Amino acid sequence: MRIDIMTLFPDTMNAIMHESILGRAAKKGIIEINCVQIRDYTENKQCQVDDYPYGGGWGCVMMAQPLKSCLDDIMSTAKDMRSRVIYMSPQGKPYDQATARRLRDDYDHLVLVCGHYEGIDERFIEQCVDEEISLGDFVLTGGELAAMAVADSVCRLVPGVLSDEECFTGESHWDGLLEYPQYTRPEVWEGREVPKVLLGGDHAAVARWRRKKSIERTMDKRPDMYAKLELTDKDDIKLVEEINKERSRMKLTKPVECRAASAGDLESIMLIVRQARNYLKKHRVDQWQGEYPAPEDFLPDIENGSCRVLTYGGAVAGFFCLTDRPEPDYENITDGRWHGEGKYCTLHRAAVAAEFRGTGMSRMLIDAALKLAAEQGAECVRTDTHRKNKPMQRLLKSIGFDYRGNMLCSSEAGHDPARQCFEKKL
Numbered sequence: 001m002r003i004d005i006m007t008l009f010p011d012t013m014n015a016i017m018h019e020s021i022l023g024r025a026a027k028k029g030i031i032e033i034n035c036v037q038i039r040d041y042t043e044n045k046q047c048q049v050d051d052y053p054y055g056g057g058w059g060c061v062m063m064a065q066p067l068k069s070c071l072d073d074i075m076s077t078a079k080d081m082r083s084r085v086i087y088m089s090p091q092g093k094p095y096d097q098a099t100a101r102r103l104r105d106d107y108d109h110l111v112l113v114c115g116h117y118e119g120i121d122e123r124f125i126e127q128c129v130d131e132e133i134s135l136g137d138f139v140l141t142g143g144e145l146a147a148m149a150v151a152d153s154v155c156r157l158v159p160g161v162l163s164d165e166e167c168f169t170g171e172s173h174w175d176g177l178l179e180y181p182q183y184t185r186p187e188v189w190e191g192r193e194v195p196k197v198l199l200g201g202d203h204a205a206v207a208r209w210r211r212k213k214s215i216e217r218t219m220d221k222r223p224d225m226y227a228k229l230e231l232t233d234k235d236d237i238k239l240v241e242e243i244n245k246e247r248s249r250m251k252l253t254k255p256v257e258c259r260a261a262s263a264g265d266l267e268s269i270m271l272i273v274r275q276a277r278n279y280l281k282k283h284r285v286d287q288w289q290g291e292y293p294a295p296e297d298f299l300p301d302i303e304n305g306s307c308r309v310l311t312y313g314g315a316v317a318g319f320f321c322l323t324d325r326p327e328p329d330y331e332n333i334t335d336g337r338w339h340g341e342g343k344y345c346t347l348h349r350a351a352v353a354a355e356f357r358g359t360g361m362s363r364m365l366i367d368a369a370l371k372l373a374a375e376q377g378a379e380c381v382r383t384d385t386h387r388k389n390k391p392m393q394r395l396l397k398s399i400g401f402d403y404r405g406n407m408l409c410s411s412e413a414g415h416d417p418a419r420q421c422f423e424k425k426l
Contacts, residue, residue, distance in 0.1 A: 001158045002108065033155070215236070
């Protein structure tokens with residue numbers, strides 16, 4: 001790609017256009033950027049390039065002759081190239097990424113004409129210019145800033161200028177979306193953490209998170225761009241549905257507190273049990289589909305202090321039971337083994353109220369259980385869930401629990417006893 005920029009300030013532009021990435025690409029011969037002095041092509045001793053406008057008015061207008069002579073000289077060395085002459089003008093078509101791609105794909109030689117003063121003689125535009133481009137609905141002192149922006153945005157799309165094609169295909173505007181958030185070291189800065197998904201090494205999960213964030217950012221920052229999008233990929237459509245569902249949920253704006261459950265909380269706990277039972281039934285998970293867990297299952301845990309509730313605004317939002325007593329069913333684990341040694345706590349009978357699903361309350365519940373287990377001197381926490389309870393499995397894995405094997409649950413007679421076992425070392 002060769003770009004010739006017709007300007008009155010070639011030294012200033014050269015200092016910028018031949019630095020950093022573009023400068024290195026030019027040295028390798030991948031691109032060629034020439035900043036040509038229009039004043040060198042004047043036909044009078046004063047090197048005059050402008051004059052007063054016919055009809056009167058403020059300022060001066062650049063003359064057609066120096067511009068045409070400069071252009072002719074440039075084109076004399078580009079006879080076999082696919083050339084395009086572009087005037088940087090506030091009256092041009094607004095520039096965008098699609099235009100940059102078109103210029104990269106359709107031409108191998110661009111001539112960017114920089115006006116100055118009150119503009120250039122209209123006759124030069126009529127005779128020599130192929131198209132006019134504007135950076136936006138505002139006016140600059142000259143066309144140089146606009147020309148540099150166009151040259152930079154086109155050149156960086158040329159193969160070899162950037163280290164990899166993904167350097168620009170994943171950026172804002174490439175496919176009608178804004179770019180996802182970016183993070184670098186340190187992992188925690190002024191109390192703000194890098195999203196956990198970026199630290200886990202799961203490339204598929206990272207790609208999905210980035211795509212989702214690109215869609216969300218476009219929704220929020222550029223609704224005009226989002227309105228023009230035609231997302232047909234099934235994964236994108238699923239992400240949009242997920243985003244809309246999340247945004248319809250409650251937003252936590254108050255502190256979430258964890259305390260020991262009391263007998264007065266039992267009614268709220270059982271309401272959440274019924275909600276969880278209905279949710280599992282809807283998703284065809286044969287867990288909690290009988291009498292278990294019943295009030296009599298919770299009362300001993302409430303009395304000995306192993307049942308805890310999470311409250312939000314004073315109301316019970318979730319519950320869990322954590323005990324350091326050995327779990328007999330865990331002795332018969334198959335297809336694997338427990339890795340932790342020494343004291344462990346068992347997390348069981350945990351759920352959040354339906355209105356708090358998707359708010360992060362479930363993660364807070366597990367985090368509270370882990371903190372409590374650590375305070376009790378446990379070296380690890382063990383738990384289990386139904387083999388078809390995928391949401392719970394994903395939650396546990398996202399918090400750092402490892403799958404350890406399978407076991408049969410003895411507490412729900414008459415229902416599918418198959419459970420998957422998970423463990424997290426503290």
